Amino acid sequence: MNNSTADLSGKKVVLAYSGGLDTSVCLKWFLEQGAEPYALYLDLGQGEPADDVEAKALGIGAAGAFVRDAKDEFVNDYIAPAIKANALYGGEYPLFTALGRPLIAKKMVEAAREVGATHIAHGSTGKGNDQVRFDVTTASIAPDLTVVAPVRDWGMNRPEEIAYAEKHGLPFSSDITKESPYSIDANLYGRSIEAGPLEDPNYEPQSDVYRITADPETSPDEPTYVEIGFERGLPVSLDGENLPLLDLLVKLGEKAGDHGVGRIDMIEDRLVGIKSREIYEAPAGVTVVKAHKAIESMTLTKDVIRFKATVEQRYAELTYDGLWFTPLKSALDAFIEDTQKTVSGTVRIKLHKGSATVVGRTATKALYSKDLATYEAGSTFDEAAAAGFITLWGLPARQWSSVNGGIE
The missing domain is CATH 3.40.50.620 (HUPs)
Incomplete structure (x- = not known):
């Protein structure tokens, strides 16, 4: 080329x-x-x-x-x-x-x-x-x-x-x-605004900058609740209505935008080596990613979530850097796809005054168990096993301290 x-x-x-x-x-x-x-x-x-x-x-x-x-x-x-x-x-x-x-x-x-x-x-x-x-x-x-x-x-x-x-x-x-x-x-997933007075990182964006998000201060006083249904990692329904992903994202963006959700003002590290001030409106993107993370927290193991966080960061960097059609991107896609097999369920989100807050979640194959987590009577967690676990877990620290005399 x-x-x-x-x-x-x-x-x-x-x-x-x-x-x-x-x-x-x-x-x-x-x-x-x-x-x-x-x-x-x-x-x-x-x-x-x-x-x-x-x-x-x-x-x-x-x-x-x-x-x-x-x-x-x-x-x-x-x-x-x-x-x-x-x-x-x-x-x-x-x-x-x-x-x-x-x-x-x-x-x-x-x-x-x-x-x-x-x-x-x-x-x-x-x-x-x-x-x-x-x-x-x-x-x-x-x-x-x-x-x-x-x-x-x-x-x-x-x-x-x-x-x-x-x-x-x-x-x-x-x-x-x-x-x-x-x-x-702009596209159906968001809108970016830059240049002019926005190049001053201390300048507060004025109302003429925004088009698809309401001013959080003047947005509705009453919150709106939305329920997003997921199957294998993708949103498939909104408030109980099954929708193609395109239609779902458009409707979700409108609902979230009406409450001022999705405004982003950040200093961004560009690939060419400079920092830039970027203003974004992404009501659908901000809301759906938050909901997706909530379902993953219910369905993925701790080690997968921790390792996937590293993959997610690299994935975002590859996308940002123009490396979409590359072998590493394809390999990461395969890993991510495998993690999504059990990521199915419903997330309830409260939209209000610029915030999208997860207030409820259910999952088809939830690893969360109330019977294990509860502090009330009837818990199935064997608390008697905890002392032995702690002894073994702390063995390396105790051995270090006994050999080296603790921390000075």
Whole structure:
């Protein structure tokens, strides 16, 4: 795989096109270079009408526009395994943007094969993580294709992009202005907001930043309770209604978002070596991972939970770092899948004023036993066995102390 914007005249290029500022600027730039650009718009539930995006691309001058609905594939092949893995980068971010990138890259490769393109392109900057995800995914599945990243190669900043778009009459969101230059990415699993005043880590995000989560302070005074049913590690029902995972996540996100659940403000360690301030809205992701962990606490042994926590961290890092299609990721998937055989049951969660709190859980194959745990009469736990256990458990410590004279 090469990375080059040199000599694009006459070359077919497939561009991951969102209809936003960055990719609209890229599309126009390819035309100025004499390339034959094709736009690929992948519907991951971001809310932008596909017809509008297609019209934008063709209006700018794209040789063709691919519009693909990939929501089901995104949910079943990318979000689902991430839920099983409790994948949270930095312990907070549910990775909704990172999960979409390998799928977009895969679809770009497929489109390139269809039209005979030698290049694929994206609108990522040189400071972000997406450039790595797109480039490395392409290297993993189609190393013969050349990746082009015009924004990265230009080094053009946000105000300069806006000026370029205005000069050439390019359409871009009215939400983006020189005074409010947020960079926004969204899909059905969450929404990210960065740039502009948010780059000051001491700046408090204002109300215009958020779209899918209510202000916790003004959210309903009465809580809402939801019940999420799981089978083999995946949510299958919401409040007793069996639903496809796509529909379940959308409904759960709406319920949780109405109560201000899922707002994340974190300092994040980017793959390229810098720290960045990130604002996320992930009501569905935050809630479903919390519920999944609750079921696992009922059904997995202590040693599996402890070891899986290490795997989960590495899994999140691989996803974040663009290493989705790699041998280690496949191996971790196999381990995680094996742990989910008994992870079935129901979790009740209280949504209130920005918090999602687990308040109840039942499991089909629960390792928790009230008969063993209770302090009341009728306990089946043999307390008489405890003294002998403690003696053997503490034997190494006692032996050390007797030989070395205890701790000074």
